Amino acid sequence: MNVFLSMVARSAVSAGAAMLVCTCVIAAESVAPGINDRYATEEGREAAVEIFEGEDRNTYQRPEEIIRQLQLEHGDAACEIGAGTGYFTTYLARAVGPSGRVYAEDPQKEFVQSIEDKIERGSGLDNVVPVVGSYVDTNLPDGACDVAIVLDAYHHFEWPAPMLDAMAKDMKSDGRLVIIDFYRKQNPLFDRVGIDAKKHLRLDRDEVIAEIEKHGWQYVESRAFLPYQYFLVFTPPQSP
Numbered sequence: 001m002n003v004f005l006s007m008v009a010r011s012a013v014s015a016g017a018a019m020l021v022c023t024c025v026i027a028a029e030s031v032a033p034g035i036n037d038r039y040a041t042e043e044g045r046e047a048a049v050e051i052f053e054g055e056d057r058n059t060y061q062r063p064e065e066i067i068r069q070l071q072l073e074h075g076d077a078a079c080e081i082g083a084g085t086g087y088f089t090t091y092l093a094r095a096v097g098p099s100g101r102v103y104a105e106d107p108q109k110e111f112v113q114s115i116e117d118k119i120e121r122g123s124g125l126d127n128v129v130p131v132v133g134s135y136v137d138t139n140l141p142d143g144a145c146d147v148a149i150v151l152d153a154y155h156h157f158e159w160p161a162p163m164l165d166a167m168a169k170d171m172k173s174d175g176r177l178v179i180i181d182f183y184r185k186q187n188p189l190f191d192r193v194g195i196d197a198k199k200h201l202r203l204d205r206d207e208v209i210a211e212i213e214k215h216g217w218q219y220v221e222s223r224a225f226l227p228y229q230y231f232l233v234f235t236p237p238q239s240p
């Protein structure tokens with residue numbers, strides 16, 4: 001049995017004093033066993049990066065159009081959960097400008113290192129804060145996010161319940177969560193890279209909405225401008 005035990009420290013800053021809150025999460029079965037296994041080896045990560053940053057990605061991903069749809073403003077804090085090697089981070093960094101901030105989070109430390117390398121190379125990412133999360137927590141500061149974006153990563157959440165709770169803590173009360181992920185059907189990209197949609201994706205669009213709503217988030221709207229993916233907007237659970 002795949003039992004996952006994690007002790008997660010979340011930090012919160014209160015009245016100028018740092019306070020450490022410890023949350024223990026014990027979740028049973030992964031809902032998508034093995035989906036992140038390829039990222040554990042260098043070979044697997046190299047193959048993944050070819051998909052994350054491949055030449056054809058912009059054609060189907062339409063990053064500039066996503067940025068337009070996100071309606072970010074200069075000064076916003078954008079939280080990219082499951083940022084991978086930072087393909088979309090560069091677009092977010094530009095959109096929120098020097099007065100804004102992008103938290104680029106991923107549980108795979110080698111991917112976060114790639115983002116750090118990009119920052120050091122001076123790729124216009126001075127407003128990016130790289131964060132190593134875990135599979136059950138983002139490790140972001142509480143209340144940090146005007147917008148949280150999960151691009152092609154929700155289907156990689158093996159323990160979605162604690163992740164949804166963690167993201168709820170991350171949000172400002174008027175913040176928005178945007179999930180962009182693949183429809184559960186074959187497309188030319190999946191055919192080319194050998195992905196079987198039915199095996200790789202456990203949920204389709206409506207099931208993702210239902211799962212997230214079950215955890216207290218409110219579904220607001222959906223936008224259909226991407227060829228293989230849906231774009232969903234949620235508002236966070238309201239505290240009692």
Ligand SMILES: C[S@@+](CC[C@H](N)C(=O)[O-])C[C@H]1O[C@@H](n2cnc3c(N)ncnc32)[C@H](O)[C@@H]1O
Nearest residue numbers: 052081082083084087108135151152153156157
């Ligand atoms: C298909 S990649 C997408 C990466 C990036 N968003 C992009 O579009 O290039 C999925 C990413 O989700 C990350 N991931 C897996 N489980 C996660 C979790 N619980 N929280 C955040 N990210 C997770 C993986 O490490 C991986 O970087």
